[in-house]
Amino acid sequence: MKIPQSLISSLQNIKGFNENAFVDTHENEASPIAVRINPFKKTDTFNHAESVIWSEYGKYLPDNYLATFDPLFHAGAYCFQEASSMYLAQILKSSVDLSQDLNVLDLCAGTGANSTLLASLLTPDSLLVSNDVLKVRANVLAENLTKWGTMNTIVTNNDPRDFTRLSGFFDVLLIDAPCSGSGLFRKDPNTIREWSVGNVTQHALRQKSIITDAWGSLKQGGVMIYSTSSYSKAENEDIVDWIEKQFGAQHLVASNEDKLGNEVISEGSYRFYPDQVKGEGFFITAFQKRNSEKEVFIRSGKPIKNNNRRTEREIFRNWVKNIDDHTWFGKNDDFFLINPLHEHIVQLIQLNFNLRKVGVSMGKLSSKDLIPEHELAMSLFLSEKINKVELSQQEAIKYLKREEFALEQAVKGWSLMTFEGFGLGWAKILPNRINNYYPKEQRILGKES
Numbered sequence: 001m002k003i004p005q006s007l008i009s010s011l012q013n014i015k016g017f018n019e020n021a022f023v024d025t026h027e028n029e030a031s032p033i034a035v036r037i038n039p040f041k042k043t044d045t046f047n048h049a050e051s052v053i054w055s056e057y058g059k060y061l062p063d064n065y066l067a068t069f070d071p072l073f074h075a076g077a078y079c080f081q082e083a084s085s086m087y088l089a090q091i092l093k094s095s096v097d098l099s100q101d102l103n104v105l106d107l108c109a110g111t112g113a114n115s116t117l118l119a120s121l122l123t124p125d126s127l128l129v130s131n132d133v134l135k136v137r138a139n140v141l142a143e144n145l146t147k148w149g150t151m152n153t154i155v156t157n158n159d160p161r162d163f164t165r166l167s168g169f170f171d172v173l174l175i176d177a178p179c180s181g182s183g184l185f186r187k188d189p190n191t192i193r194e195w196s197v198g199n200v201t202q203h204a205l206r207q208k209s210i211i212t213d214a215w216g217s218l219k220q221g222g223v224m225i226y227s228t229s230s231y232s233k234a235e236n237e238d239i240v241d242w243i244e245k246q247f248g249a250q251h252l253v254a255s256n257e258d259k260l261g262n263e264v265i266s267e268g269s270y271r272f273y274p275d276q277v278k279g280e281g282f283f284i285t286a287f288q289k290r291n292s293e294k295e296v297f298i299r300s301g302k303p304i305k306n307n308n309r310r311t312e313r314e315i316f317r318n319w320v321k322n323i324d325d326h327t328w329f330g331k332n333d334d335f336f337l338i339n340p341l342h343e344h345i346v347q348l349i350q351l352n353f354n355l356r357k358v359g360v361s362m363g364k365l366s367s368k369d370l371i372p373e374h375e376l377a378m379s380l381f382l383s384e385k386i387n388k389v390e391l392s393q394q395e396a397i398k399y400l401k402r403e404e405f406a407l408e409q410a411v412k413g414w415s416l417m418t419f420e421g422f423g424l425g426w427a428k429i430l431p432n433r434i435n436n437y438y439p440k441e442q443r444i445l446g447k448e449s
């Protein structure tokens with residue numbers, strides 16, 4: 001692996017950079033594979049795996065670990081996340097009171113590794129808006145958050161500037177910015193070919209533009225967390241200086257006492273070097289907003305009127321745990337379960353954003369019963385009264401491939417297929433066959449080698 005000389009030269013005076021160790025690690029050591037366990041679907045499968053020292057639920061796995069044929073992965077019991085970026089949990093814990101109900105925006109959420117981490121830490125009455133500007137990513141983001149199972153999440157597919165419509169609304173704004181990607185050279189060698197000084201400059205401009213667009217959505221006293229997977233000062237410390245000057249923000253300066261491992265503190269921000277930590281290159285830091293911001297008006301109080309509520313409630317009661325604690329709304333024939341505290345903000349977001357997911361999609365009503373959606377099967381809110389069929393590993397893989405399989409003594413009707421107790425999806429058991437309702441677009445393709 002040949003690291004660009006111009007990158008190496010530009011890093012000479014940066015805190016923590018050690019050229020020989022850096023080059024040696026890139027040439028001789030593989031990128032570590034890490035996963036983070038879902039605290040709401042706690043599996044003990046990884047109990048003996050090495051822990052990521054700065055993450056309560058982070059574990060390292062062997063290089064050859066193949067999640068595709070692990071039903072627990074499809075059940076949302078864990079997700080992959082680059083180990084260094086799990087440090088986000090530490091930054092949150094030290095800069096925000098996570099026992100409070102918070103409105104959180106993950107602006108550049110990608111496929112959702114940070115969003116599932118946020119969803120794991122927030123209170124049930126908090127609201128997480130996960131956004132990505134790219135449609136394909138926003139769709140995968142919605143799938144991954146569906147697997148995680150929480151209700152207090154909205155997925156949008158919008159440009160950062162659209163968030164000016166939610167002025168002063170968020171307590172926490174996470175910008176894991178698109179960057180030149182030098183921190184991921186070992187993980188994705190394509191980033192080496194694309195790397196250039198010009199590319200760093202371009203990304204720094206884009207980072208400033210994203211921050212400028214989103215800054216107004218943060219409330220006074222709110223916290224913005226900024227991170228990149230780049231080593232370049234222009235995308236990191238220089239952006240920190242710029243944020244302080246441009247917005248008068250308070251940099252929440254890290255000190256050596258806050259350190260949990262071999263991460264480096266450079267001008268009050270954290271830097272991760274792969275020769276010093278078991279993870280990839282990463283930069284993360286936090287700010288507090290000092291200036292006041294006009295807050296978007298969100299109606300509160302009265303629930304939104306719905307004349308069919310009583311009938312719907314009795315149907316949903318058979319499918320959803322503690323239905324009286326939740327509310328729902330219908331769009332066309334589809335019904336979505338949401339937290340009653342989020343009813344008005346959901347309505348506002350529906351009107352102003354491209355929504356990809358909201359709450360838990362329960363399904364469609366048809367002749368007084370529900371045709372359940374996959375999201376309900378994956379959610380943490382499914383009623384315990386629902387019929388379940390526990391599958392063996394082999395049966396689970398067949399189910400996830402949408403192949404035919406037979407079951408002895410299964411109760412007729414809708415059943416949740418489970419593996420080690422975790423929901424995988426729906427099947428409808430008929431007298432002479434099983435209809436597999438696992439989503440076609442998510443089915444496992446290919447063969448186990």
Ligand SMILES: C[S@@+](CC[C@H](N)C(=O)[O-])C[C@H]1O[C@@H](n2cnc3c(N)ncnc32)[C@H](O)[C@@H]1O
Nearest residue numbers: 108109110111112113114133134160176177178
């Ligand atoms: C570093 S990745 C995010 C990774 C993600 N946070 C995770 O945990 O997996 C940056 C994301 O920013 C998005 N992005 C690219 N250009 C953007 C722009 N101009 N505004 C907002 N987001 C952008 C990309 O689609 C990409 O998913």
